[in-house]
Amino acid sequence: MADAACRYRAGLQHWHPLLRSTELGRQPIRRQLCGEAIVLFRTASGQPVALQEVCPHRRMSLAAGQVRGEQLVCAYHGWRFDAAGQVSCPLMPAAELQQPAFQLREAHGLLWLRQPQPGETVTPALPHWACRDLEPAGVTFHTVPAPLELTLDNFTETEHTTTIHQVFGFRSPAEVELRLELEPAATKVWNSGPQKPFPRLFDAFIDIRPRDRFANDWVTTFEPPLTVYEQIWRRGDQLRRFRLRVVMFFLPISDTSTQLTTLLYMPRVLPGPLHRWFAAPIARWITAYELNLDVKALAQLADLNPQLSAKTLGPFDKVLLENRRRIQALYLKH
Ligand code: FES
Numbered sequence: 628m629a630d631a632a633c634r635y636r637a638g639l640q641h642w643h644p645l646l647r648s649t650e651l652g653r654q655p656i657r658r659q660l661c662g663e664a665i666v667l668f669r670t671a672s673g674q675p676v677a678l679q680e681v682c683p684h685r686r687m688s689l690a691a692g693q694v695r696g697e698q699l700v701c702a703y704h705g706w707r708f709d710a711a712g713q714v715s716c717p718l719m720p721a722a723e724l725q726q727p728a729f730q731l732r733e734a735h736g737l738l739w740l741r742q743p744q745p746g747e748t749v750t751p752a753l754p755h756w757a758c759r760d761l762e763p764a765g766v767t768f769h770t771v772p773a774p775l776e777l778t779l780d781n782f783t784e785t786e787h788t789t790t791i792h793q794v795f796g797f798r799s800p801a802e803v804e805l806r807l808e809l810e811p812a813a814t815k816v817w818n819s820g821p822q823k824p825f826p827r828l829f830d831a832f833i834d835i836r837p838r839d840r841f842a843n844d845w846v847t848t849f850e851p852p853l854t855v856y857e858q859i860w861r862r863g864d865q866l867r868r869f870r871l872r873v874v875m876f877f878l879p880i881s882d883t884s885t886q887l888t889t890l891l892y893m894p895r896v897l898p899g900p901l902h903r904w905f906a907a908p909i910a911r912w913i914t915a916y917e918l919n920l921d922v923k924a925l926a927q928l929a930d931l932n933p934q935l936s937a938k939t940l941g942p943f944d945k946v947l948l949e950n951r952r953r954i955q956a957l958y959l960k961h
């Protein structure tokens with residue numbers, strides 16, 4: 628259901644990685660972003676298209692329509708929509724009707740979507756992050772039943788990794804060295820401390836022991852909200868071979884729901900195709916498992932109000948207020 632009053636509406640101007648490229652075929656599918664209901668499909672020639680979901684005639688969902696050639700045909704009365712959103716009604720051939728259309732790009736195996744802005748002459752570039760030095764280990768998607776700010780809060784503090792997580796986390800928040808650096812368009816956080824004990828099953832695969840030192844450092848930027856985590860482990864002075872780069876996009880679906888689109892990178896730990904068949908899927912599985920623990924925790928929040936004023940904040944929460952300011956200034960700007 629579209630929500631024109633969604634408070635993240637202005638976020639539509641930024642590129643968001645909404646779904647896997649391979650998920651989209653000729654069968655129309657619906658998605659929601661920043662409160663906007665969107666229908667997506669590929670035309671017969673394979674062009675991806677995203678339009679406002681509701682038919683302007685009598686409000687049928689265009690996701691119930693069918694692709695014929697380069698057009699989508701509404702299931703109710705057969706009005707037709709092309710890739711640019713131009714509408715043709717068989718009974719009103721002279722009518723000039725336009726359905727709002729979104730811009731789409733395909734990159735990193737994902738479909739990215741944004742809403743073009745009135746008077747815009749230059750399309751912004753897609754977000755960029757370092758990824759050539761490591762191997763891609765896949766993408767995961769999670770839906771969090773919490774607003775953007777509260778979801779980002781969870782993923783930009785490590786205090787909860789001791790209590791909520793099984794594998795990637797610190798033994799005790801009291802032992803974590805924490806450092807914060809603020810930039811006008813970014814917040815940067817460094818965390819370092821003893822790795823928490825975790826199931827011995829993982830020792831063999833990633834060769835990380837409880838006595839190792841875990842560092843979880845990240846940079847958050849806001850156009851769109853994106854956090855890039857560098858997770859490394861040290862034994863004494865020695866850097867362990869296994870490390871992770873987690874690239875997490877925060878997509879507001881509605882005022883109370885957020886999608887996480889997470890790209891994972893790691894070093895090649897097994898030779899040849901064994902990496903793709905075993906190492907990458909195991910790393911992806913562990914990461915998805917840990918992210919599910921975050922989702923479960925966020926689903927238990929008793930108060931979904933994103934305001935920080937009624938909350939008693941601790942030392943790990945300093946960045947929360949800074950993130951809020953940048954969401955307001957950079958992501959929600961008109
Ligand atoms: S509702 Fe779509 S053509 Fe009538």
Ligand SMILES: [Fe+2]
Pocket residue numbers: 781782787788791792921
């Ligand atoms: Fe977490």
